[in-house]
Each structure stands twice: as structure tokens, then as C-alpha cells.
């Protein structure tokens with residue numbers, strides 16, 4: 001019971017403090033195992049078994065987050081174990097797979113934590129369908145609305161809002177913060193935004209009057225708006241709704257729908273919060289309740305820029321079965 005006190009709800013964000021893990025727990029993350037890139041399924045099964053042995057307060061926090069979320073729609077695990085020698089490993093160029101990183105502690109953190117929320121999946125269009133994706137600033141993409149961008153704010157979005165099998169959770173593990181330690185992961189939950197919306201705007205946002213766009217990383221390199229499906233912005237329980245929102249790529253189909261979307265944009269701008277991720281921090285985002293983005297920062301392209309690893313989690317693998325090869329995690333839904 002004593003360990004339950006390590007979970008605290010602050011006014012900023014619900015934090016699970018992992019900095020005081022005992023040696024047995026740390027070794028769950030550090031002990032060598034199969035490769036996540038070559039023996040993927042075995043790696044994932046092994047991580048799920050290891051996760052069963054994590055301290056009770058960690059499993060409890062993840063269970064509560066999975067079952068009933070929280071008002072922010074995010075859970076931050078702070079100070080997880082990191083790969084030995086990570087300090088000297090270069091941030092992968094062009095966010096490709098790292099050829100220098102020979103251990104898989106960060107991948108294990110993502111897979112172990114993710115296994116308590118659901119199942120890891122990937123999308124064929126992103127990073128060759130890797131389950132563990134390196135996010136880093138990409139030279140020449142500084143002002144693009146994508147994970148390779150840096151010098152402009154990454155606008156609020158639900159991850160892959162246009163996709164029929166969008167993840168229920170998004171996991172971001174920080175291997176390295178930016179040089180100036182200014183980059184913030186921003187987030188805004190519908191729980192906080194909803195009270196700022198009028199009844200009329202809420203009612204309109206529940207109607208399928210919004211056309212989304214396909215992400216830059218899914219092939220929409222001209223960032224054309226309105227080439228995705230038509231959706232409602234809010235859905236589910238009117239008093240505790242889920243949220244489909246992309247500040248950049250979503251368009252309203254009528255003037256009154258546009259006014260409601262603008263009201264939501266204003267509400268998000270008022271209620272958003274941010275968290276500065278440090279090495280060993282893993283941020284779990286409830287992708288149905290909370291949109292996220294990133295503040296601007298300045299990359300140096302010196303091999304030690306900001307480096308996150310990202311994974312996507314779905315609660316039910318069966319939903320995307322028709323668009324996956326049997327036994328694989330890669331979702332292959334095609335877009336025009």
C-alpha cells in the first residue's frame with residue numbers, strides 16, 4: 001500500500017514517479033531479450049509478461065487510466081529506466097531507425113507500458129510501419145506540421161483523426177530533450193474545453209459536418225485540407241464526449257458548423273496545458289479525449305537534437321484485422 005503514494009494528482013498532470021524503482025524492477029526493463037525489430041511478436045509477448053511484474057502502483061495507475069481516463073486525458077510516467085550509454089548515441093538523422101542504439105530499453109518501456117493499455121500497432125505509411133518510431137527534427141522540414149517540424153508550433157490534433165483505426169492511445173518516450181530545453185508537448189482535453197462551449201455549439205459539433213484531411217506523413221505532402229472523411233467533432237456521451245479534432249486539417253461544411261469549430265479552437269487555446277519531457281519520461285495520451293501538439297524549438301542538427309520514440313496503442317486488435325496481414329501489427333489501410 002505504501003507504494004500507492006507514488007501516484008499523485010497535481011494541478012498540472014497525473015504523474016507516476018518511477019525514479020525510485022528497486023533493482024528487480026529496473027532489471028525488468030534492462031535485462032536483454034529479443035529484438036523488437038526482428039522478432040517483433042516475441043518481443044511484445046515478453047514485454048507483456050515483464051509488465052505483469054511491474055510494481056503495483058504502476059499497474060494500478062495504468063489500469064485506472066485505461067478504464068476511466070482522467071480530466072487531462074494524459075498520464076506521465078517519470079524517470080523510467082533508459083538504455084545504458086544513451087548519452088553518447090546520436091539522435092537518428094531524418095528520424096530513421098537508429099543504427100547506433102544496440103539495446104532496446106526504450107522500446108521495452110513503450111511495449112511494457114503500452115501492453116497495460118492495449119496492443120501496439122503501426123501504420124504502413126509511417127516510418128515503414130515500425131512499431132517504435134523515432135521522432136526528431138528533420139532538416140528542411142522546420143515549418144511543416146509533422147513530427148519532423150521544429151521552428152513552428154505543431155498545432156493541436158488527434159493522432160490520425162482521418163483514419164478508421166486511429167489509436168486509442170499515443171505513447172511518447174523522451175530519450176533526449178532539445179538543447180535549449182524549451183520544447184513543450186502541449187495538450188488540451190475535451191473535459192476542460194467542453195464547459196467553454198455553448199449548448200448550441202456542442203449540438204452542432206455532434207453532427208457530421210466536418211471534413212478532415214489526410215496527414216502530411218500519410219502522403220498529403222501538399223497539406224490539402226478536406227481530402228479525408230466527413231466526421232462529427234464530438235461523439236459519444238454528450239456530457240463526457242470523445243473528440244475528433246485537427247486544428248490544421250479539419251474544415252467545416254457549413255457556416256454555422258464553422259462558427260462552432262472556431263469556438264472549439266478558442267476553447268482549446270484557453271484550456272491547453274503543456275509538459276516538458278525529460279529523458280526517461282513516458283507520456284501516455286488518451287487520443288479520444290485529448291488533442292496534442294508541440295511548442296516551437298530550434299534544432300542544431302549536431303547529432304544531439306530532441307529525440308522521442310512514439311508508439312500507437314489500440315484497445316482491440318480485431319477491429320483492424322481486415323487491413324492487416326494475419327499475425328502482423330501493421331495496419332495497411334490505403335488512402336487516395
Ligand SMILES: [Fe+2]
Pocket residue numbers: 157158159292
Ligand atoms: Fe501527433
